[in-house]
Amino acid sequence: MDKTKISSQIRRDLKLRGWEDDELVYVSRILGEEGYTDPRFARKRLQDVTLESLTSGVKDLLKPLDDKRFNELHDSTNDTMPILAEHDLNYDQITKLSQAERQQYRDIRAKLFSEQKATISHGQTNFEDKMETLGLKSDEVSNKKSTIIPPKGLWGVSDTYYYIKGVAERFDTIGKYLQDVAKQVYVFKLSKEIDENALKLLNSYHDKRMLPLWEVALTGSEEIINILENIQDEKNRDTALGWMKKGYDKHWNYGNHGAGEVDYIQTGEYIFRLGKDKNIILRVPIKREFTREQVGDKTTVRLLDKGNQIHIHCPGHTDLTCLSCGGKYFLVNTPDGNNKRWDGYCGLDFNKPIVGDEERDLFAGELFYKASNILLENDLSKAVEEICDNVIFVEHKSASDWYKEKYKQDLITPIIHEEKPEKIKTQNIDLQDRSMIGYNIFWGRSHRTADKSEHFSNEA
Amino acid sequence: MSQIQEDNNLTDINDSEYNKILDDATKGQRTSKDKIIEAAKRLESLG
Secondary structure, eight states, X not given: OOHHHHHHHHHHHHHHTTOOHHHHHHHHHHHHHTTOOOTTTHHHHHTTOOHHHHHTTOOOTTOXXXXXXXXXXXXXSSOOHHHHTTSOOOHHHXXXXXXXXXXXXXXXXXXXXXXXXXXXXXXXXXXHHHHHHTTOOOHHHHHHOSSSSOOGXXXXXXXXXXXXHHHHHHHHHHHHHHHHHHHHHHHSOOOHHHHHHHHHHHHHHIIIIIHHHHHHHHHHHHHHHHHHHHHHOSSSOOOHHHHHHHHHIIIIIIHHHHXXXXXXXXXXXXXXXXXXXXXXXXXXXXXXOXXXXXXXXXXOOOOOTTTSEEEEEOOSOOOOOOTTXXXXXXXXXXXXXXXXXXXXXXXXXXXXXXXXXXXXXXHHHHHHHHHHHHHHTOHHHHHHXXXXXXXXXXXXXXXXXXXXHHHSSOOSSOEEEEOOOBOOOGGGSOGGGEEEEEEOSSTTOOSSOHHHHHHHHHHO | OOOOOOOTTOOOOOOHHHHXXXXXXXXXXXXXXXXXXXXXXXHHHHT
């Protein structure tokens, strides 16, 4: 690689890993010292970045001024008001100032406070960003959103990342070219004749070339979309196969609410609890249930209009016999006067819509059964399941530290037992008991907040 | 502070050693001068 581009490349790649701009300035400076400098950016990059410029600015505006020094400054023939304004003068000192001096003291000091506020606010934002990068959150934020995404410091590339990105780029390129051509065709509006010719050629290309080659590919892309779309779904995030499983549980086992309880969401939070035996410490994952609406919405299939009806036709087996004479032959009187012999058909002929939940659920259940079997054999679906199984754990504290903190005693060799997930309300979790946090694509995600979900669960 | 301009033509470097060095630098060794220089040297050696 061209030496002048190395610094830019590294900064780009570190930025993708979550490095902040001020950290990238540091990287740039180090590489600049080593001779990896892009001359285009060299001057801009190095100007004004000194330790002083980053740390100066916060002055103690609340410090008092002793009377001796005050008198010296006040009696001085120089303009000492900027120095006086940096001090918190007492009442007696202020009364010694003239009316004009008091006004000047007030204005300069108000400006200094305003500048301090901006500096501190900027510093606080910087500080919060840095702490978040290291995975450290305030209690407030930790309680509100325990698991969304891992701290930026843990982000990283992998071979699968490069592969998926590569495939996406290839599809993207075709899409982009088509969009570009479409835009040109719009900007340079085609004449009627060229429009017809071009469309004819495109249709011909589609039929003669694309169809044979792409028919399979198009079917394949439908499949890919069906498998991948659920991961993009912010509201109901789970894999296609995950929803299939919930579908089973709803239709065959537990119903909407029950399936929500059985197929829970991991919050990612783990707590410590004391076991019954000596040295045993339990680590308990906290779960939340899916809402019954989520289960209902995602696991029910709306039938298409075409299929959502049943054609009912008279079966034609109505036999009539005359009570008086025992005869079996009747005439049907029609409005047009063309009376005809009764042929056993009553004329019943209409389409009946299928509206019953029971039929609909049976139908949906059958679909889930077939579709999930297909997905179980599908390698893309399996790959997605693998990716979604990945969990990144960050330990808050060790079992020994927790024990020491909580019981003020040492526990030399704790044995940790991993427990089954439990539903524990947020307010019942002692912050001190927090053991670790797990980050997963789907954990902690819910349409409702955890607290609301608990409320509805209790009301149910 | 001036914003560093980036070259938009840069693409991912598909070299596991280079990416590992950057991952290491990201994991708790943020201020490690050595890692950053090591990454630069690795890139240079890739030609």
